Amino acid sequence: PRVHEVLVQKAGKKLGLPVIPSRMAMLTRPNHGRAACHYCGQCGRGCKTASAFSSSQTMVLPAMKTGKLNVICNAMARELLTGPDGKVTGVSYVDKPTRTEKQIRCRAVVVAASACESARLLLNSKSTRFPNGIANSSGMLGRNLTDTVGYGLGGQIPALENLPRHNCDGIGGMHVYVPWWLLDDKKKNFPRGYHIEIGGGFGMPQIGGFRGHEGYGAKLKEEVRRYYGSYVGFAGRGEMIPNEHTYCEIDPEKVDQWGIPVLRFHFRWSEHEINQAKHMHDTFNDLIVAMGGKPQPRASRREDGGISVGGSIIHEAGTVSMGNDPAKSVLNKYCQAHEVKNLFVADAAPFISNADKNVTLTIVANAWRTAEYLAEEMRKGNV
Ligand SMILES: Cc1cc2nc3c(=O)[nH]c(=O)nc-3n(C[C@H](O)[C@H](O)[C@H](O)COP(=O)(O)OP(=O)(O)OC[C@H]3O[C@@H](n4cnc5c(N)ncnc54)[C@H](O)[C@@H]3O)c2cc1C
Ligand code: SF4
Structure with a gap:
């Protein structure tokens, strides 16, 4: 784990949440002509050495080599x-x-x-x-x-300010993860559960990454150096129960550029998912506070109450x-x-x-x- 993830582990321990090594579909040893991961941290751009799983590299290419597949x-x-x-x-x-x-x-x-x-x-x-x-x-x-139920909350952690700079790339994505931990909880007001994905560290700064630190010159530089790497983000990904209001059907009027009728969508979260998102909020808030930080709402597409817009988690x-x-x-x-x-x-x-x-x-x-x-x-x- 990297430094922010060590703090998350400590906070998880305080709150009784299991913070475990993240399972990733990446090779730690060469396998069937695919190289072991060389920790460049760029999985989001596609893995040049096929160390991260993708069906095109891992399955389609080998199948083509058998001579039995015609694409x-x-x-x-x-x-x-x-x-x-x-x-x-x-x-x-x-x-x-x-x-x-x-x-x-x-x-x-x-x-x-x-x-x-x-x-x-x-x-x-x-x-x-x-x-x-x-x-x-x-x-x-x-x-x-x-779709997956999504909710996110971030926080600024004073203990992570002004850390000495170091390369914390490693494997792409998160290095620790929280699986659903309340399997036997009879008191919660929603069925099933969610896992937590954790973000933070010295990644490439994104647009909006220094919101609230506007200014000019030396003062701005000092602020950016101080706060860079001091943010953590928690993303909940939970189970949705199918409901009668959520479905797709053929649009009677619209076709695509090939003249093929397209779909139209109907989507509604039920109380199950809304309550689950509230639970995510409380948990992430507690984690950030336990890390000594200040919760900061994230700017992303959400419905009232902060739950993701249906379809936006693209699952x-x-x-x-x-x-x-x-x-x-x-x-x-x-x-x-x-x-x-x-x-x-x-x-x-x-x-x-x-x-x-x-x-x-x-x-x-x-x-x-x-x-x-x-x-x-x-x-x-x-x-
Ligand atoms: C940005 C993004 C990030 C994601 N991150 C994750 C993640 O971290 N973990 C995870 O588990 N999932 C993730 N997902 C979801 C995951 O990518 C999809 O669920 C998964 O790729 C679906 O696999 P599939 O084979 O069903 O469909 P696809 O991978 O979409 O493949 C379907 C293929 O069929 C082709 N096709 C469609 N219609 C036709 C047609 N009429 N004729 C011919 N070809 C057609 C398409 O061109 C496409 O090549 C992510 C999705 C997105 C968009
Ligand atoms: S970090 Fe990701 S992109 Fe880089 S080698 Fe490993 S699996 Fe591939």
């Missing part, structure tokens, strides 16, 4: 085509450079266009058998949309939900459409809730499981 670039899928038995027979797409329509035939299709775009593609795939979108007899396509999930009951879900537990056996969805669309963990690694794990099931079903001749 068709600049293809905008318009709809899935079906045969008389309702199965998918191919995909119709726009070849973007030539703006022409093309088709590709398939034995099975795995849609992974990200949660909302997958729902859009399925809703736009209409036929006599599926007039409301493929595999949508339940009417659940687009429903159960969720969309739901929309093509999985479940055992075909009347209430689109996919089965293997992310295979109940009604179309050769149609699979392998992104966050199948999630029936948006657990407090950030979505990507769960998408990857679930997609892996779906791929193994599909391979087995193909071997057996069921797909």
Whole structure:
């Protein structure tokens, strides 16, 4: 941990919060041709040595090297085509450079266009058998949309002022983390929980980083030197429970530049999430005070009460939900459409809730499981 993180650990101990090493999808040792992390701290810009996980570097490139993967670039899928038995027979797409329509035939299709775009593609795939979108007899396509609950609070910590300058880059992002710690708390007034992400240190100063220290000349320089590195930020990321008011559907009037109908969104937080955000506020306030600091509201897009604007945490999930009951879900537990056996969805669309963990690694794990099931079903001749 870096110096501000050591102070957070001490404050966490006082308040009974577990502040543990942060789990990151980065290599500490070389693996399958990917180098170990060299601690440049620039993960947000993409990792040149592929030490941080990204599907393009870690999965797509190795798959291409097998010679069994053919990537068709600049293809905008318009709809899935079906045969008389309702199965998918191919995909119709726009070849973007030539703006022409093309088709590709398939034995099975795995849609992974990200949660909302997958729902859009399925809703736009209409036929006599599926007039409301493929595999949508339940009417659940687009429903159960969720985002992560977000709340943030920062603080200025006098104990961190005028610290000697040092390089504190290390691995990109936070080095400590607070997992949800009140699993057995019966008194709290919201279901599930949230984790806490921690910011601070001598990172590249951002615009607005020295708010409140305006001025000129020597005095301004002295203030900037004094306060640089003395700020910490806490970001809560919590679980949203799906509700009937939050969903996406095809906009009856608007199309994109390819003439493909776009989605329109309806989003509402329920009391669960609003209460959770209040809990985040109180916790972050307590942490900052325990560090001897002064809480400072952050300038970011928020609704009344400080909860994030729905969609702004960019962890969309739901929309093509999985479940055992075909009347209430689109996919089965293997992310295979109940009604179309050769149609699979392998992104966050199948999630029936948006657990407090950030979505990507769960998408990857679930997609892996779906791929193994599909391979087995193909071997057996069921797909
Ligand atoms: C700025 C930002 C920061 C984030 N940070 C984190 C984080 O720290 N941790 C975390 O877990 N998650 C994070 N997320 C969320 C995470 O990136 C997404 O949940 C995840 O990438 C979704 O993966 P996916 O494969 O479903 O979709 P994507 O990664 O969006 O891939 C979908 C692909 O499908 C293509 N596509 C879509 N529609 C069509 C179509 N009709 N035809 C052809 N191709 C199509 C898209 O071009 C895209 O390449 C972040 C998201 C953003 C935007
Ligand atoms: S710090 Fe991030 S970008 Fe730099 S090498 Fe490590 S994983 Fe890659």
